[in-house]
Amino acid sequence: MVKKRIVxxxxxxxxxxxxxxxxxxxxxxxxxxxRAQVTPKEEGKMVLELEGNREGINRGLKYxxxxxxxxxxxxxxxxxxxQECISCGACIAVxxxxxxxxxxxxxxxxxxxxxxxxxxxxxxxxxxxxxxIEFE
Amino acid sequence: MPKTFAEINxxxxxxxxxxxxxxxxxxxxxxxxxxxxxxxxxVVTTATFGPMCSSGALLNFGHSDPPIKxxxxxxxxVPAYAGLAAVDAxxxxxxxxxxxxxxxxxxxxxxxxxxxxxxxxxxxSYGTDCYPRKEFESFITLxxxxxxxxxxxRNAYQNYSVATNSSDRTLxxxxxxxxxNFGNANYCSSSQLSPxxxxxLYRTIGVGTxxxxxxxxxYVAWEGTQHNPVQVRDEKTKIxxxxxxxxxxxxxxxxxxxxxxxxxxxxxxxxxxxxxxGIPIPLLDEEMAHFVSxxxxxxxxxxxxxxxxxxxxxxxxxxxxxxxxxxxxxxxGKKIPxxxxxxxxxxxxxARLLKxxxxxxxxxxxEPIERLSLDKRxxxxxxxx
Numbered sequence: 078m079v080k081k082r083i084v085x086x087x088x089x090x091x092x093x094x095x096x097x098x099x100x101x102x103x104x105x106x107x108x109x110x111x112r113a114q115v116t117p118k119e120e121g122k123m124v125l126e127l128e129g130n131r132e133g134i135n136r137g138l139k140y141x142x143x144x145x146x147x148x149x150x151x152x153x154x155x156x157x158x159x160q161e162c163i164s165c166g167a168c169i170a171v172x173x174x175x176x177x178x179x180x181x182x183x184x185x186x187x188x189x190x191x192x193x194x195x196x197x198x199x200x201x202x203x204x205x206x207x208x209x210i211e212f213e
Numbered sequence: 214m215p216k217t218f219a220e221i222n223x224x225x226x227x228x229x230x231x232x233x234x235x236x237x238x239x240x241x242x243x244x245x246x247x248x249x250x251x252x253x254x255x256v257v258t259t260a261t262f263g264p265m266c267s268s269g270a271l272l273n274f275g276h277s278d279p280p281i282k283x284x285x286x287x288x289x290x291v292p293a294y295a296g297l298a299a300v301d302a303x304x305x306x307x308x309x310x311x312x313x314x315x316x317x318x319x320x321x322x323x324x325x326x327x328x329x330x331x332x333x334x335x336x337x338s339y340g341t342d343c344y345p346r347k348e349f350e351s352f353i354t355l356x357x358x359x360x361x362x363x364x365x366x367r368n369a370y371q372n373y374s375v376a377t378n379s380s381d382r383t384l385x386x387x388x389x390x391x392x393x394n395f396g397n398a399n400y401c402s403s404s405q406l407s408p409x410x411x412x413x414l415y416r417t418i419g420v421g422t423x424x425x426x427x428x429x430x431x432y433v434a435w436e437g438t439q440h441n442p443v444q445v446r447d448e449k450t451k452i453x454x455x456x457x458x459x460x461x462x463x464x465x466x467x468x469x470x471x472x473x474x475x476x477x478x479x480x481x482x483x484x485x486x487x488x489x490x491g492i493p494i495p496l497l498d499e500e501m502a503h504f505v506s507x508x509x510x511x512x513x514x515x516x517x518x519x520x521x522x523x524x525x526x527x528x529x530x531x532x533x534x535x536x537x538x539x540x541x542x543x544x545x546g547k548k549i550p551x552x553x554x555x556x557x558x559x560x561x562x563x564a565r566l567l568k569x570x571x572x573x574x575x576x577x578x579x580e581p582i583e584r585l586s587l588d589k590r591x592x593x594x595x596x597x598x
Binding site: 163164165166167169170171175178179181183184185186198201202204205206 | 262263264389390391392397399475477478479480481485487538540550552553554555556557558559561
């Protein structure tokens, strides 16, 4: 048995389709939804743990790709180099769960790990390369 | 009776000047009124710390033996422009490395130089009788070369527009990553701390104005390129509501620090230089006090749609910086999250530092030698046969 953690991105038109159900039914995978952000008519994000035999998992992943669901490996952690961060805010622009935000008094960048979906968009968005991603 | 630059400088010399930052003066004027503050406060410091693409450094390498008239020059594989005599070259911030592409550019060369790092210089030439050498390669450092002049043709934009994206794909721009279908709205200004927003008609900021630049003392050298003072302005505040004035800045790179000058890479767009600027505004009279009293809720800018790849982008709305800084604006009934690109945190640091320098008599104000134009129009580039 293999366990794999992935980050899924659902385009708005797929958000109301039972895709996760198919992964269980058709590919015999045990699923654990670690985090999810699903809103009608908006892009959906989900952090999912899949468990099953290697073949089932690979076929399940192929199904997701065929359905045009974005699939990325899950990062273990996002690390912010606070010494080098200049609090410009470019990372905030791409953070949909608003894990990255500005303190309204000091205008210093703040990172709320609990809200982070580990999608990793902040990494290339940072102009100084101060946000790093660690993969499992 | 209005104050003069000379009077204020006398007070600075004696350590008696009353200096506050452009944010502190807002509260002060709310409490005491413009008339009193115009009398009691001498200088207001403004600042900004954001990406400014039209930046670069003018360098003189000195002569080799035998000498070379450098025709093509590379610094760490980033081409520099050397069509200036034998050993003068200009390294532009946005020029990309021929080997590393978007990961490394002119701005990185500048940051490496001020960090004391060795930079590889390579030059080729067609050779002349007086400059017989045709190739040269060596390492240089900021200390080993002659002049290293930061010379930025267009900095400190007066009130840049807000960028948003109506198209259905993510756009990667100099205003950061713009998510599709109005996924975000990015703004780039230090707003109520911003130099040209606090002196909207360029009464005290002009050619020759002494400034804080990249950690050192520098000057306004000229009006900036694309200076566009004839812009729609707010009736009451006189602040333009779309990009208007710009400044061309100059300073000694050898005195600057990477705390206030940083190379940046905008994903899938390119390389740029983040420049830290501080400009002191003398409170000469009540009119200046009025200008510096304006806070974010009264400073407006326009939201433009980068989803339209044309020179003139559709203007979608007019918003205030108070709304932008709240984290969300509303366009066509939709709530859009906002994000800054210019660091208010660092701008505040600069404004406080400049205030400190002036109070300690380490920085004197320079009256503009020539005023910036108020009636120049910014022309487009059209194809002409």
